[in-house]
Amino acid sequence: MSEVKVSVVPQEVSGQAAQESRNGRPLRIALFGFGTVASSVARILVEQKPQGLELTHVYSRSLARRRVDWVPSSVTWTDDADAVLASDVDVVVELAGGLDPAGGWVRRALGAGKSVVTANKKLIAYQGVELERLAGAKGGHLKYGAAVAGGIPVIPGLEQGLAGDRIERIEGILNGTCNFILSKMEEGAEYATVLAAAQAKGFAEADPTEDVGGFDARAKLAILMRLAMRVEVDPEEIVPRPITTVSAVDFSYARDLGCTIRQVARGEWTLGQVAATVGPMLVDLHSPLAFSRGTENMVIFTGHYGGDVVFSGHGAGGHPTAVAVVSDLLALAHGSRRVEIPSAPARVSGEFEVPHYIRFLVKDRPGIVAAITAALAEEKINIRAIVQKPGYPHDALPFVVTVEPCKSSTLQRALATMRTMDCFLVEPLDLQMLE
Amino acid sequence: MSEVKVSVVPQEVSGQAAQESRNGRPLRIALFGFGTVASSVARILVEQKPQGLELTHVYSRSLARRRVDWVPSSVTWTDDADAVLASDVDVVVELAGGLDPAGGWVRRALGAGKSVVTANKKLIAYQGVELERLAGAKGGHLKYGAAVAGGIPVIPGLEQGLAGDRIERIEGILNGTCNFILSKMEEGAEYATVLAAAQAKGFAEADPTEDVGGFDARAKLAILMRLAMRVEVDPEEIVPRPITTVSAVDFSYARDLGCTIRQVARGEWTLGQVAATVGPMLVDLHSPLAFSRGTENMVIFTGHYGGDVVFSGHGAGGHPTAVAVVSDLLALAHGSRRVEIPSAPARVSGEFEVPHYIRFLVKDRPGIVAAITAALAEEKINIRAIVQKPGYPHDALPFVVTVEPCKSSTLQRALATMRTMDCFLVEPLDLQMLE
Numbered sequence: 001m002s003e004v005k006v007s008v009v010p011q012e013v014s015g016q017a018a019q020e021s022r023n024g025r026p027l028r029i030a031l032f033g034f035g036t037v038a039s040s041v042a043r044i045l046v047e048q049k050p051q052g053l054e055l056t057h058v059y060s061r062s063l064a065r066r067r068v069d070w071v072p073s074s075v076t077w078t079d080d081a082d083a084v085l086a087s088d089v090d091v092v093v094e095l096a097g098g099l100d101p102a103g104g105w106v107r108r109a110l111g112a113g114k115s116v117v118t119a120n121k122k123l124i125a126y127q128g129v130e131l132e133r134l135a136g137a138k139g140g141h142l143k144y145g146a147a148v149a150g151g152i153p154v155i156p157g158l159e160q161g162l163a164g165d166r167i168e169r170i171e172g173i174l175n176g177t178c179n180f181i182l183s184k185m186e187e188g189a190e191y192a193t194v195l196a197a198a199q200a201k202g203f204a205e206a207d208p209t210e211d212v213g214g215f216d217a218r219a220k221l222a223i224l225m226r227l228a229m230r231v232e233v234d235p236e237e238i239v240p241r242p243i244t245t246v247s248a249v250d251f252s253y254a255r256d257l258g259c260t261i262r263q264v265a266r267g268e269w270t271l272g273q274v275a276a277t278v279g280p281m282l283v284d285l286h287s288p289l290a291f292s293r294g295t296e297n298m299v300i301f302t303g304h305y306g307g308d309v310v311f312s313g314h315g316a317g318g319h320p321t322a323v324a325v326v327s328d329l330l331a332l333a334h335g336s337r338r339v340e341i342p343s344a345p346a347r348v349s350g351e352f353e354v355p356h357y358i359r360f361l362v363k364d365r366p367g368i369v370a371a372i373t374a375a376l377a378e379e380k381i382n383i384r385a386i387v388q389k390p391g392y393p394h395d396a397l398p399f400v401v402t403v404e405p406c407k408s409s410t411l412q413r414a415l416a417t418m419r420t421m422d423c424f425l426v427e428p429l430d431l432q433m434l435e
Numbered sequence: 436m437s438e439v440k441v442s443v444v445p446q447e448v449s450g451q452a453a454q455e456s457r458n459g460r461p462l463r464i465a466l467f468g469f470g471t472v473a474s475s476v477a478r479i480l481v482e483q484k485p486q487g488l489e490l491t492h493v494y495s496r497s498l499a500r501r502r503v504d505w506v507p508s509s510v511t512w513t514d515d516a517d518a519v520l521a522s523d524v525d526v527v528v529e530l531a532g533g534l535d536p537a538g539g540w541v542r543r544a545l546g547a548g549k550s551v552v553t554a555n556k557k558l559i560a561y562q563g564v565e566l567e568r569l570a571g572a573k574g575g576h577l578k579y580g581a582a583v584a585g586g587i588p589v590i591p592g593l594e595q596g597l598a599g600d601r602i603e604r605i606e607g608i609l610n611g612t613c614n615f616i617l618s619k620m621e622e623g624a625e626y627a628t629v630l631a632a633a634q635a636k637g638f639a640e641a642d643p644t645e646d647v648g649g650f651d652a653r654a655k656l657a658i659l660m661r662l663a664m665r666v667e668v669d670p671e672e673i674v675p676r677p678i679t680t681v682s683a684v685d686f687s688y689a690r691d692l693g694c695t696i697r698q699v700a701r702g703e704w705t706l707g708q709v710a711a712t713v714g715p716m717l718v719d720l721h722s723p724l725a726f727s728r729g730t731e732n733m734v735i736f737t738g739h740y741g742g743d744v745v746f747s748g749h750g751a752g753g754h755p756t757a758v759a760v761v762s763d764l765l766a767l768a769h770g771s772r773r774v775e776i777p778s779a780p781a782r783v784s785g786e787f788e789v790p791h792y793i794r795f796l797v798k799d800r801p802g803i804v805a806a807i808t809a810a811l812a813e814e815k816i817n818i819r820a821i822v823q824k825p826g827y828p829h830d831a832l833p834f835v836v837t838v839e840p841c842k843s844s845t846l847q848r849a850l851a852t853m854r855t856m857d858c859f860l861v862e863p864l865d866l867q868m869l870e
Contacts, residue, residue, distance in 0.1 A: 044599060044740060051777070145596055151741035153596020160595050160771060161580055161588020164479060164761025288747075291726055305479060306586035306749060306758040312723075313744035323741040326599025330774050336595060339762075339769040342486070 027333050030057035030089040032081070032105055033096035034066040037119060037146070040322030041093060042071055050326065052333035057084045081105060085112065091332060093325060094118040099126065106131060106142075113138045117328040119146035119321055125219035125235045128226065129343075141337070143328035148220045149174060149297040151320025152313040156327070158227050158301065163339045165303030167228040170267040171434065174220040176295030176316045177204045177211040178243050178263035182280065183293040186251050186260050191244065203295055203316065214240025214263065214278040221265035221276060228301055229267060231274050231346035239350050241279030245429050250359055253387060253400045254282050257357070257433075260290050264434065268352065271407075275349045282357050282433040288312070289434065351408050355384060355433040358401045358415075362423045364394040372401065375417040381406045396425055402433065462550075462768050465492035465524040467516070467540055468531035469501040472554060472581070475757030476528060477506055485761065487768035492519045520544055526767060528760060529553040538562060541577075548573045552763040554581035554756055560654035560670045563661065564778070576772070578763035583655045584609060584732040586755025587748040591762070593662050593736065598774045600738035602663040605702040606869065609655040611730030611751045612639045612646040613678050613698035617715065618728040621686050621695050626679065638730055638751065649675025649698065649713040656700035656711060663736055664702060666709050666781035674785050676714030680864050685794055688822060688835045689717050692792070692868075695725050699869065703787070706842075710784045717792050717868040723747070724869065786843050790819060790868040793836045793850075797858045799829040807836065810852040816841045831860055837868065 029045070031038045038058075045055045057076045060066045067077055078084060081101070085092070085108050092109040094116060096102045103123050106116050110131060118124065124131070124144045135142040145155045149172075158167075173179050177198055184194040195212075198204035210216050222235040243263050254261050259282040267276040283289040288310050292298040297315025302308050314320035362368055369386065376383060381403050388399035403411070415428060464480070466473045473493075480490045492511045495501045502512055513519060516536070520527070520543050527544040529551060531537045538558050541551050545566060553559065559566070559579045570577040580590045584607075593602075608614050612633055619629040630647075633639035645651050657670040678698050689696050694717040702711040718724040723745050727733040732750025737743050749755035797803055804821065811818060816838050823834035838846070850863060 040740070048599075048601060050599070151600075151738075152744055153592040156594075156596035157588035157592035157746070159591075160766050161591035161762050162758065163765040164483075164485070164763075165586075165758040166483060288726070291723070303586075303758060305475070306755040309587055309746075309748035311592070311744075311746060314742050320741040323600040323738060324596065327596050327774075328599075330598040330776070331595050334774040335772045336774055337770045337772065339765050339771055341765070 026052050026054035027090045027329065028054055028056045028088060029091050029093060029329065030059060030084045030087070031055070032059045032084070032092060032094045032102070034058055034060040035095065036318035037321045037325065038093070038095040039068070040318035041095070041325045042068075044322055044326050046071060050330055053326075053329050057087065057089055059084045085109060089114065091115045091117060091329060093329070094120055095325070096120075097122070099123055103127060107134065110134045110138055110140050110142060113140050115141040115143070115332055117143045117325055117332070119144065119325060121147040121216070121219045121223060125222040128223065129232050141332055143332065144223070145328045146321045146324035148223050149299060149311065149313075150315045150317065151323045152297055152299070152311050152315060153324070153327070154224070154299045154311045155227060156331070157311060158224070159339050162228070162301060162303060162306070162309065163341055165306045167301050167303050168269050169302040170221065170224050170228055170265070170299065171289065172217070172221065172224065172265045172299040173262055173289060173292050173297055174217040174265045174299070174315065175211050175214075175263055176297060177208065178217070179292060179297070180295045181212070182243060182246070182261055182263060185246070185248065188248070190248060191246070212244055213242045217263060217265040217278045221267055221278060224299070225267045225274070225276060226343050229269065229274065230341055230343040232343050233274065233276065233346055233348045237348035238276045238278060241277070243280045245427075246280045249398045250429065250431075252389065253359065253398070254357070256387060256389070257282065257385070257402065258285055259283060259433065260285055261431070262289050262292065264289060266352075266432075271349070271351055271353060273349045273351070274346045275352050277350055277352065277432075280431055282431050284435065287434065352432060353405050353407050355405050355435065356403050356411055357431045357433050358403070359398060359429045360401070361396060361398045361425045363425060364397045365423060368421070368423050371421055372418055375414045376401070376403060378417065379406070379410050379414040381410060381414055461487050461489035462525045462764065463489055463491045463523060464526050464528060464764065465494060465519045465522070466490065467494045467519070467527060467529045467537070469493055469495040470530065471753035472756045472760065473528070473530040474503070475753035476530070476760045477503075479757055479761050481506060485765055488761075488764050492522065492524055494519045516540060520547065524549065526550045526552060526764060528764070529555055530760070531555075532557070534558055534561065541566060542569065545569045545573055545575050545577065548575050550576040550578070550767055552578045552760055552767070554579070554760060556582040556651070556654045556658060560657040563658065564667050576767055578767065579658070580763045581756045581759035583658050584734060584746065584748075585750045585752065586758045587732055587734070587746050587750060588759070588762070589659070589734050589746045590662060591766070592746060593659070594774050597663070597736060597738060597741070597744065598776055600741045602736050602738050603704050604737040605656065605659050605663055605700070605734065606724065607652070607656065607659065607700045607734040608697055608724060608727050608732055609652040609700045609734070609750065610646050610649075610698055611732060612643065613652070614727060614732070615730045616647070617678060617681070617696055617698060620681070620683065623683070625683060626681070647679055648677045652698060652700040653713045656702055656713060659734070660702045660709070660711060661778050664704065664709065665776055665778040667778050668709065668711065668781055668783045672783035673711045673713060676712070678715045680862075681715045684833045685864065685866075687824065688794060688833075689792070691822060691824070692717065692820070692837065693720055694718060694868065695720055696866070697724050697727065699724060701787075701867075706784070706786055706788060708784045708786070709781045710787050712785055712787065712867070715866055717866050719869065722869065787867060788840050788842050790840050790870065791838050791846055792866045792868050793838070794833060794864045795836070796831060796833045796860045798860060799832045800858060803856070803858050806856055807853055810849045811836070811838060813852065814841070814845050814849040816845060816849055
């Protein structure tokens with residue numbers, strides 16, 4: 001083909017990574033971190049030898065402990081991050097996690113026109129917009145398919161396959177630890193027992209707050225909201241509710257209502273604004289969310305045109321997450337580009353209009369139900385059902401009230417009124433009911 | 436930026452479509468056909484005005500009947516396909532279906548360096564490899580995310596998000612009509628009644644052979660096998676089995692075995708070769724496939740590294756399928772490219788090693804079970820269960836034998852022996868049992 005002149009470098013082939021891949025030379029890849037996921041990435045690269053990808057560097061702070069002998073001898077192992085960033089690698093695969101120092105490495109790599117593939121949900125949730133701008137300006141690419149739902153191609157499926165829709169709602173089971181705990185509690189286990197089992201199996205941290213408190217899931221939800229609903233939200237504005245307040249009695253009552261309980265991350269255009277929340281919710285036993293068990297993840301997108309689309313699979317684990325990382329690397333090597341639909345900053349409301357489940361634990365005496373129902377009536381909240389199962393002691397009596405759809409803020413006002421009562425042994429527990 | 440010289444036109448920016456989109460002018464889009472899906476595509480383009488896409492032409496053979504007033508007056512309506520193909524449109528969206536004349540239009544558009552977006556599973560299953568080569572040679576792009584599972588982003592999710600895995604098995608509910616019929620039969624309806632209802636609702640054809648005979652699903656399976664398992668197979672080599680042989684009694688027996696029945700399209704690396712088949716199969720009531728109801732589609736990919744990934748949603752219908760088409764158009768406009776993992780031609784075997792369900796309908800007399808079990812024993816097939824429910828007449832008695840995993844060919848030999856018996860009122864029905 002004859003020589004042609006182009007007056008600008010088209011954005012899609014600018015940048016060090018893209019320019020070099022088009023010369024037919026494989027993308028030179030540096031792994032930052034060598035824990036479970038990074039080791040699985042190396043494993044796939046070594047075993048499958050995907051065309052166009054070459055592992056050249058592994059950076060780890062604890063080299064001596066991490067080094068493995070099944071990686072080709074051509075790979076440079078180092079504990080000097082600066083040296084790798086200054087080298088001729090095309091893609092930095094950041095798998096160290098957290099904002100610091102990972103964020104600094106990512107920023108420096110992108111600033112140098114390199115591309116970055118990361119599984120770092122926190123970094124992307126908090127700084128993704130800025131980092132994507134930096135990548136765009138310097139000609140590199142930022143990919144993070146592994147940051148949400150691990151091995152399930154939610155982000156590529158969404159970006160490349162649902163861009164033509166207008167997504168109105170996201171409901172996700174985005175934290176495998178919580179799903180493991182709650183689906184085991186559904187089978188009758190107690191929270192503390194299951195948490196200990198999860199910790200022993202290595203899929204719950206010694207301090208489980210990030211998971212059970214909903215912080216991990218809200219970071220992932222914020223990422224999905226930007227890509228699906230095109231709103232840039234501050235994850236801190238999404239108020240998470242912990243799963244620790246849910247007890248065996250709630251599963252028992254939920255079952256009677258034809259439901260079970262899952263930690264759901266939920267974002268929605270509702271009441272004219274963007275609402276989002278993360279926490280334990282009642283889900284119908286016939287819904288896909290109830291079907292999700294163990295450490296599985298699941299995401300349901302509801303599109304204006306396409307209706308519900310469900311993705312599920314292994315949300316975490318070394319190998320599944322590594323598949324997402326290697327897929328991102330292949331997409332880079334093959335010149336696949338993001339479908340960048342513009343997004344805009346938005347505030348997050350916590351206001352949903354849904355039915356609620358409220359569980360009370362009281363020292364029984366006459367007049368409690370009257371007072372509770374009066375507090376609901378005062379806020380014009382309609383009661384759907386009052387359920388009190390036999391067999392509980394009077395001095396620690398659990399019972400449940402479910403209410404017709406009402407605004408979260410309205411319910412909170414009614415609960416504030418109830419809190420002035422002296423009969424509650426623990427705070428009343430209110431959970432959204434998904435329909 | 437200063438002028439740069441490049442000595443070749445990089446493939447990713449060659450071709451009319453890509454060159455023109457990079458000039459910032461929207462992609463000019465021609466719809467070929469204006470049925471349900473095309474009309475929904477136009478609807479989304481008109482309502483959502485996605486950046487970078489401009490509907491300029493609608494070709495239809497029955498213009499007078501199809502023309503609508505909500506499409507902008509700038510759009511050219513024509514019944515002259517040649518004129519549209521000779522025009523300056525960048526992308527031909529082929530939604531007429533079938534091999535002819537659609538294949539000719541697609542070939543001419545690609546030959547002229549235009550890009551093509553299509554929902555035509557038959558064309559892609561039979562000629563996709565050749566058409567992609569043509570697109571590559573002429574600098575255009577061929578996209579067909581809508582060809583399999585309509586609104587569910589199975590193809591983009593697979594190409595962009597699972598490329599890093601080695602997919603070993605595909606199990607799909609790929610035909611909404613069959614799923615509607617079988618999930619209604621599960622609830623107690625008879626085949627003929629449900630088929631009539633499906634025809635009345637417009638999601639079964641007057642001649643339903645393409646759907647119920649498994650031909651539609653096998654075309655989709657062939658496409659998925661190429662993208663997921665990287666094998667180019669001739670769809671004709673996949674032997675489909677019709678769902679018409681399944682009757683109410685099979686659902687009753689299936690239920691007793693903890694199963695239900697679905698039309699499953701199945702491709703797998705097994706016994707050292709590529710095996711594929713489409714037909715009614717027993718699926719465990721706890722499996723995702725059993726969970727799929729109505730016209731829903733579902734695909735499960737089993738990866739060597741990532742395990743099972745499940746996609747589900749609306750596999751057909753104007754709006755969901757249109758979302759896939761518009762998403763493909765957006766991907767083109769944004770410079771997203773296929774992750775082209777090499778595939779190679781392969782022969783298809785029908786040989787699976789799985790447990791089977793065999794239902795007999797006999798005019799009862801002594802010795803039938805003895806003869807049947809002897810035929811199985813002769814082929815060294817182990818019986819798992821023999822079930823004969825009470826309440827059926829002796830002159831038309833259905834009963835079921837399930838067998839431990841054995842090769843399909845071995846079972847067929849045993850069935851051939853049994854067919855010499857004169858007691859069967861209909862051919863014994865053998866179904867694979869998915870585990």
